[in-house]
Amino acid sequence: MFPLKPIRVLPLFASLWICICYLSGSSYGQASPDLVYDPGKLTPVNSATALKTGVKAPEFTLPDLSGGKVSLSQFLGKKNVVLSFVPAAWTPVCSQQWPGYNIAKELFEKNDAVLIGISVDNVPTLYAWTKQMGTLWFPVVSDFWPHGAVSKQYGVLRADGVSERALYVIDKAGIIRYVDVHDINVMPRLEKIIAELEKLQKK
């Protein structure tokens, strides 16, 4: 004989079931796979005029995700800069690239370098997306308006309005020392960037 009247127990079961559903689907600071949009395989590189090594990196000031601004010049004379352009928030390779750099902080610091993440997405989009990566140690800036202006200055704005998956290493004098406009579909290897930073330290 069931001890309680079912009608009284129903709300209890319902709330228990809702709790189970919620908990089993909860994400502890990660991009829920359901929220990642797969654009399929894209043309590897869609711009031809990326800036080359040896030239001065164009100065920029862009909004970050905490209401402030980040300028390239604030690191002049102080730090090497790795500029990581990613095409778009909420897409597969991009959703993993910065979380990878997020656990490599010591490698950047060891080489006296900062990392700046940049995409053409607007601030709220970048905020929501990067929040799901956990707490990032590096600033992320939005190249949304004028749309892709900095990406265009660096020669990495694609025809569809997103940037290339590109990495720039800029030394303390503000000179570009390494450029990788990568196949947009593929993850650039971490060791290559670290090796380029180590080269700067040797000079």
Next chain:
Amino acid sequence: MTNRFATMFLAVVLLSGCGVIAAAQDLKIDEAILSHLEFPSPEDRSQKNYLGLGNDKTFKLSDVKAGILIIEIFSMYCPICQAEAPTVNEMHKAISNDPKWKGKVKIIGIGTGNTPFEVNVFRQRYTIPFPLVPDENYLVQKAMSEQIRTPTFIVAKLQPGKKPRLVKVHVGRTGGPVILLKDLP
């Protein structure tokens, strides 16, 4: 009569809901392919010994000496794998501390699409005590019927001379250090 029917109806609804939640995805793993994939051997002698491997530069999962092998397919770039790393370390500790598991249940991580450098960053960041091997060319994907979602945990009963028997497959966070250790054969 109505009470009992309502109770049973509730029970069915509740349990079916749990079943739907628990079923991760329709992932099928080919045990034969999995056990014959070749990976670089760990460089560390103690890790080679842990897996029961000789001096060869590469090994197959079928070469591992263990009763149960828990394989975590992870990526350095995966934030869920990063969040889960401490729990998997705890699982390793729980195994080492329990006489019924120690020496019989072993853990290995396969870094899908990761280079040795990247796997090493992950190992150092989380001080991972068990072997991690790089899988630069996505070999492990060949054994899977669907695109791998990291982390994927495969609990396999190794059977020398035969293909391993998959005991459990879990995609995503485990929810605790001993969850995968429940009801091992």
